[in-house]
Amino acid sequence: MKDNLVPGSDCAGEILSVGEHIQDWKQGDKVCVHVSPTHICGRPSAQTHDAFGGTLDGVLVEYRTFPAHVSAVICVIKPQLIMWLTVGAGAHSGTPFV
Numbered sequence: 001m002k003d004n005l006v007p008g009s010d011c012a013g014e015i016l017s018v019g020e021h022i023q024d025w026k027q028g029d030k031v032c033v034h035v036s037p038t039h040i041c042g043r044p045s046a047q048t049h050d051a052f053g054g055t056l057d058g059v060l061v062e063y064r065t066f067p068a069h070v071s072a073v074i075c076v077i078k079p080q081l082i083m084w085l086t087v088g089a090g091a092h093s094g095t096p097f098v
Contacts, residue, residue: 001055008058009035009051022068031071033059040069 012032018025025031034040037056039048052058 005053006057006060007053008060009053011059011064016063018068025068025071033066034070034072037067037070 012030015025015027015029015031017027033052035053036044036048036051038050039045050056053060
């Protein structure tokens with residue numbers, strides 16, 4: 001593990017800006033992030049074991065950038081606070097969002 005690793009693996013938030021070549025996401029989209037940028041689905045392997053808050057800096061920061069492929073769009077319903085808390089945990093567990 002690296003020194004001064006930022007902890008935290010589950011998060012949900014709002015996109016503030018996107019890179020110039022990103023087409024599937026836009027400013028204002030509400031998203032959650034998969035815990036592992038290299039393992040989105042299927043059986044894990046030695047090549048796909050990296051995880052935010054584990055081998056990679058985590059999400060307990062004010063702002064964070066992520067590769068576009070590790071985000072999933074979420075539907076936010078009121079009360080928003082409860083939904084945001086639920087989404088962070090669901091992304092890590094593989095719970096689908098509808």
